[in-house]
Each structure stands twice: as C-alpha cells, then as structure tokens.
Amino acid sequence: MGTETPKTVIITGVTRGLGEALAGRFIDAGHTVWGCGRSQSAIQALKTRWGVPHCFESVDVSKGDQVQNWLDPLLKQLGAPDLLLNNAGVINGNAPLWEFVHVLEVHLKGSANLIRVVVPSMISRGSGVIVNFSSTWGRSVSPEGAPYWAAKWGIEGMTRALAQELPRGLSAVSLNPGVIDTEMLRSCLPGMAQACIKPDQWSQGMVDFLLQLGPEQNGKALTAP
Numbered sequence: 001m002g003t004e005t006p007k008t009v010i011i012t013g014v015t016r017g018l019g020e021a022l023a024g025r026f027i028d029a030g031h032t033v034w035g036c037g038r039s040q041s042a043i044q045a046l047k048t049r050w051g052v053p054h055c056f057e058s059v060d061v062s063k064g065d066q067v068q069n070w071l072d073p074l075l076k077q078l079g080a081p082d083l084l085l086n087n088a089g090v091i092n093g094n095a096p097l098w099e100f101v102h103v104l105e106v107h108l109k110g111s112a113n114l115i116r117v118v119v120p121s122m123i124s125r126g127s128g129v130i131v132n133f134s135s136t137w138g139r140s141v142s143p144e145g146a147p148y149w150a151a152k153w154g155i156e157g158m159t160r161a162l163a164q165e166l167p168r169g170l171s172a173v174s175l176n177p178g179v180i181d182t183e184m185l186r187s188c189l190p191g192m193a194q195a196c197i198k199p200d201q202w203s204q205g206m207v208d209f210l211l212q213l214g215p216e217q218n219g220k221a222l223t224a225p
C-alpha cells in the first residue's frame with residue numbers, strides 16, 4: 001500500500017489511548033478516519049474536532065448489529081477502506097468469570113465483527129489490510145492476567161487463520177504495539193506505566209509504518225517500530 005494518495009482507515013477504540021493518537025496522526029497526514037468507541041461524550045468531542053469526511057460513532061464493537069449499522073451505509077456510499085485497525089480493547093482486573101467473558105468479547109468478537117462487515121468490501125475491490133492489535137502478552141504469559149492473555153493469543157491465532165483465508169491482494173497481520181502509558185497500562189501496571197512512552201510520541205511514524213503494510217506481510221506477527 002503506498003502512502004502517496006489519501007487513504008480511508010477504520011480505527012476501533014478512538015476515544016483515548018493509542019486509537020485516539022493514531023486517528024489524529026492519520027487525519028494530520030491527510031487521510032480519512034472512520035472511528036468508534038463506546039463513550040458518547042468522547043465521540044461527540046471527536047465529531048466536533050474533526051467533521052466530514054471523517055466519521056466518529058458511538059459503537060460497541062462486541063455488538064455485531066451496532067458495527068453493521070454504523071459501517072454498512074459508509075461502505076455502500078464510499079466503498080472499502082484501505083486499512084482496518086482492530087485496536088479497541090479492555091483488560092481485566094482481578095477477574096471474575098463475567099469479566100473474563102467481557103474481555104474475550106471485546107477483543108475476539110469485536111475484531112471478528114469488524115472483519116465480517118468490512119472484508120467483503122475489500123475482497124470486491126481486491127485490496128485491503130487488516131491489523132489486529134495484539135500484545136507482548138499475545139506471545140508470552142505471566143500470572144493473573146489469563147483473560148487478557150487468552151484474548152491476545154486468540155487474536156494471534158485468528159489473524160494467522162484469516163491470512164490463509166484472504167484472497168490475493170488482501171492481507172492480515174497482528175501487531176504488538178509495545179508498552180505505552182495509557183489508561184489500560186495504568187490499570188494493569190500502575191507502578192511502571194507513567195515511565196513509559198506516551199501515545200502521542202508512540203504514534204509518530206506509525207502512519208507510514210501502517211500504510212506500507214501489504215501482501216508481503218500477510219500472516220506476520222509484527223511489533224511496532
């Protein structure tokens with residue numbers, strides 16, 4: 001995928017953290033962003049800040065009907081996006097069973113919901129890149145985080161299977177973004193989060209990195225530079 005012409009990028013989880021930083025970077029670079037998150041007030045603020053052609057909607061990615069209602073009209077009117085960033089996520093605290101299910105639903109069902117709605121339009125056009133956000137903890141484990149580790153290991157497996165299913169011209173990768181000081185990191189590693197890189201700094205260079213992805217990377221487990 002070249003960086004020379006404006007691209008359309010779907011980013012889930014744009015209301016804070018990495019997703020919000022990425023949305024700003026893509027828009028500043030002249031690209032169009034369709035973004036979602038659950039927080040209505042944060043989505044309203046994004047709509048006020050960045051109007052048409054960008055599109056921000058309050059959507060819970062784990063709800064297939066909400067994903068479909070948001071994206072179907074955009075896909076019909078404007079066609080396939082160039083890039084789908086499945087970034088939305090939650091992490092467990094000390095996890096009771098219902099939290100376990102919620103973590104899996106957001107990461108796995110959420111990413112699958114986006115893929116189900118978006119990929120057919122990419123197949124029709126013959127191109128498109130899907131980036132599923134993983135983690136160091138999608139490739140290793142430690143105690144007391146099983147729901148999140150299970151979700152991220154699932155993202156890795158799901159991405160590799162998807163890569164084998166996609167037709168020529170399309171590609172899917174998993175991406176470990178690194179360790180960045182966001183609300184999520186502060187909730188799971190409160191002692192070290194504040195010493196980590198901030199989303200704004202992390203996102204520098206990410207637009208070029210993401211836009212150069214293509215079929216050569218299909219199926220790879222990548223780590224952000």
Ligand SMILES: NC(=O)c1ccc[n+]([C@@H]2O[C@H](COP(=O)([O-])OP(=O)(O)OC[C@H]3O[C@@H](n4cnc5c(N)ncnc54)[C@H](OP(=O)(O)O)[C@@H]3O)[C@@H](O)[C@H]2O)c1
Nearest residue numbers: 013015016017018037038039060061088089179180182184
């Ligand atoms: N920060 C790190 O060091 C790190 C490391 C490895 C991997 N990651 C991964 O990177 C991604 C972004 O993480 P982050 O650190 O930026 O986390 P964050 O600051 O907590 O942001 C998470 C984003 O996901 C959205 N979200 C959560 N549940 C959602 C749902 N059901 N539907 C739609 N949006 C939802 C949140 O918005 P609402 O609450 O408004 O819905 C928010 O915008 C995640 O996949 C995470 O697992 C992060």
